[in-house]
Amino acid sequence: xxxxxxxxxxxxxxxxxxxxxxxxxxxxxxxxxxxxxxxxxxxxxxxxxxxxxxxxxxxxxxxxxxxxxxxxxxxxxxxxxxxxxxxxxxxxxxxxxxxxxxxxxxxxxxxxxxxxxxxxxxxxxxxxxxxxxxxxxxxxxxxxxxxxxxxxxxxxxxxxxxxxxxxxxxxxxxxxxxxxxxxxxxxxxxxxxxxxxxxxxxxxxxxxxxxxxxxxxxxxxxxxxxxxxxxxxxxxxxxxxxxxxxxxxxxxxxxxxxxxxxx
Amino acid sequence: xxxxxxxxxxxxxxxxxxxxxxxxxxxxxxxxxxxxxxxxxxxxxxxxxxxxxxxxxxxxxxxxxxxxxxxxxxxxxxxxxxxxxxxxxxxxxxxxxxxxxxxxxxxxxxxxxxxxxxxxxxxxxxxxxxxxxxxxxxxxxxxxxxxxxxxxxxxxxxxxxxxxxxxxxxxxxxxxxxxxxxxxxxxxxxxxxxxxxxxxxxxxxxxxxxxxxxxxxxxxxxxxxxxxxxxxxxxxxxxxxxxxxxxxxxxxxxxxxxxxxxx
DNA sequence: TCTCTGCGGTTTATTATTATCAACATCGGT
DNA sequence: ACCGATGTTGATAATAATAAACCGCAGAGA
Numbered sequence: 001x002x003x004x005x006x007x008x009x010x011x012x013x014x015x016x017x018x019x020x021x022x023x024x025x026x027x028x029x030x031x032x033x034x035x036x037x038x039x040x041x042x043x044x045x046x047x048x049x050x051x052x053x054x055x056x057x058x059x060x061x062x063x064x065x066x067x068x069x070x071x072x073x074x075x076x077x078x079x080x081x082x083x084x085x086x087x088x089x090x091x092x093x094x095x096x097x098x099x100x101x102x103x104x105x106x107x108x109x110x111x112x113x114x115x116x117x118x119x120x121x122x123x124x125x126x127x128x129x130x131x132x133x134x135x136x137x138x139x140x141x142x143x144x145x146x147x148x149x150x151x152x153x154x155x156x157x158x159x160x161x162x163x164x165x166x167x168x169x170x171x172x173x174x175x176x177x178x179x180x181x182x183x184x185x186x187x188x189x190x191x192x193x194x195x196x197x198x199x200x201x202x203x204x205x206x207x208x209x210x211x212x213x214x215x216x217x218x219x220x221x222x223x224x225x226x227x228x229x230x231x232x233x234x235x236x237x238x239x240x241x242x243x244x245x246x247x248x249x250x251x252x253x254x255x256x257x258x259x260x261x262x263x
Numbered sequence: 264x265x266x267x268x269x270x271x272x273x274x275x276x277x278x279x280x281x282x283x284x285x286x287x288x289x290x291x292x293x294x295x296x297x298x299x300x301x302x303x304x305x306x307x308x309x310x311x312x313x314x315x316x317x318x319x320x321x322x323x324x325x326x327x328x329x330x331x332x333x334x335x336x337x338x339x340x341x342x343x344x345x346x347x348x349x350x351x352x353x354x355x356x357x358x359x360x361x362x363x364x365x366x367x368x369x370x371x372x373x374x375x376x377x378x379x380x381x382x383x384x385x386x387x388x389x390x391x392x393x394x395x396x397x398x399x400x401x402x403x404x405x406x407x408x409x410x411x412x413x414x415x416x417x418x419x420x421x422x423x424x425x426x427x428x429x430x431x432x433x434x435x436x437x438x439x440x441x442x443x444x445x446x447x448x449x450x451x452x453x454x455x456x457x458x459x460x461x462x463x464x465x466x467x468x469x470x471x472x473x474x475x476x477x478x479x480x481x482x483x484x485x486x487x488x489x490x491x492x493x494x495x496x497x498x499x500x501x502x503x504x505x506x507x508x509x510x511x512x513x514x515x516x517x518x519x520x521x522x523x524x525x526x
Numbered sequence: 527t528c529t530c531t532g533c534g535g536t537t538t539a540t541t542a543t544t545a546t547c548a549a550c551a552t553c554g555g556t
Numbered sequence: 557a558c559c560g561a562t563g564t565t566g567a568t569a570a571t572a573a574t575a576a577a578c579c580g581c582a583g584a585g586a
Binding site: 003004023024025026035039058120 | 571
């Protein structure tokens with residue numbers, strides 16, 4: 001938990017789209033790590049290209065090394081690009097914003113977005129970390145994950161992102177059971193007000209969830225017909241996606257998919 | 264060099280396109296770090312999503328976290344995408360493979376490739392790390408870098424990649440002086456047999472090199488006319504690229520560009 | 527089938543490294 | 557000259573690396 005490397009790596013998570021450059025003192029304050037230590041860690045990470053210091057300012061930002069690593073991974077295991085294609089298809093067909101996420105360690109990382117071209121649409125940023133308990137994507141991933149993974153996720157403090165967020169682990173576990181039966185998860189303004197999300201899992205070669213694809217729409221626009229259409233499209237795209245990345249859905253999910261009738 | 268974090272991060276560099284999955288013992292052997300230590304480091308990095316263990320096999324590979332970090336950086340500072348556009352333009356105009364690289368720590372990382380559609384062409388992998396002394400991109404970056412950076416780069420052991428590779432720091436420094444005058448660098452089979460490269464620097468907002476764009480072609484195909492055409496196109500694209508990423512070429516480079524006459 | 531070998535993973539006590547804390551030097555902007 | 561920021565240094569306390577074992581497992585070969 002408090003290993004040196006873990007502390008250093010956790011510094012990377014403070015960089016986001018809304019705050020792409022951060023100074024030493026700021027990082028030290030947020031991470032709770034000593035300033036001198038943070039400085040040394042930053043120096044090491046700069047040396048390895050994970051971070052870089054703008055010679056101009058005295059701020060740090062993510063370095064070109066992360067671009068390189070991402071390229072290496074994407075060349076060897078093209079997941080992001082395959083996701084993007086499915087997301088574009090989804091957003092075009094549903095007319096709402098679609099996004100994809102992958103399990104990264106114990107978190108869920110958004111790695112692809114395709115916004116609808118409507119004037120009113122849900123807008124979200126790629127690279128964001130999604131909470132497991134308050135998003136449809138998180139729930140659908142948990143539903144098909146191993147118990148240890150679920151325990152660890154629900155063991156952490158569950159933040160109430162909105163007034164509708166469920167933070168009781170027991171209720172969440174009950175919902176996970178439902179998700180296992182339907183194959184998809186819905187999040188009615190549990191992560192963000194006015195946003196209704198529907199998500200479906202994507203699997204790895206070993207049958208464990210690799211991530212999720214989801215459609216997010218303004219809550220007031222949700223109808224039964226739109227839900228059916230979305231879920232149907234998600235099943236289709238999830239199927240293609242699993243094929244594209246070599247994922248093998250477990251029997252439980254395949255059963256749920258077979259149970260779904262797009263009537 | 265011997266910091267814990269540095270050792271952990273250096274493990275990431277063993278993953279490449281040609282070897283995207285590596286086991287624990289293999290990593291321990293190559294890095295020279297103890298197996299138990301490597302195991303702990305890998306566990307931490309898996310926990311943070313930089314790596315992931317395929318539940319199936321017992322191998323490690325780069326995780327989804329690197330995709331997320333790359334997206335965050337690319338959203339805040341779109342460099343890779345801007346590069347790609349220039350590279351596509353270059354390869355289309357010259358008819359040879361173009362590639363772009365960025366300084367990542369003390370190394371030069373390939374972050375974009377656009378192969379020509381010729382049957383015979385130079386093929387190279389994105390995500391590769393380029394040597395500074397034996398590639399045109401490396402030389403052009405060094406030529407406009409600060410002396411400390413050059414000293415550090417030339418202080419490391421210089422590998423002779425081919426029979427033509429120059430490994431004498433003094434000769435290299437002399438060549439850097441020439442590059443400063445011309446604004447571009449040429450590598451005639453100094454990094455790879457039969458490959459002739461021409462590179463041009465791209466700059467950061469503070470006037471230091473951010474990376475380079477380069478054209479690589481089969482050495483036997485090189486002619487004076489092709490060289491002129493390539494250099495001319497590189498100057499044009501470098502100019503656009505600097506504008507696109509907000510780079511400010513130093514006076515020395517602007518003078519070299521003005522000196523060039525595409526006659 | 528049985529053994530052998532190499533691998534991933536874990537443990538132990540010891541050794542070496544590193545974080546920490548506080549203090550100070552330094553730079554830039556107001 | 558002020559202030560908050562980045563760096564940097566010192567001694568002490570906490571942490572992690574090391575080395576050499578060990579287990580369980582899988583595949584190879586006899």
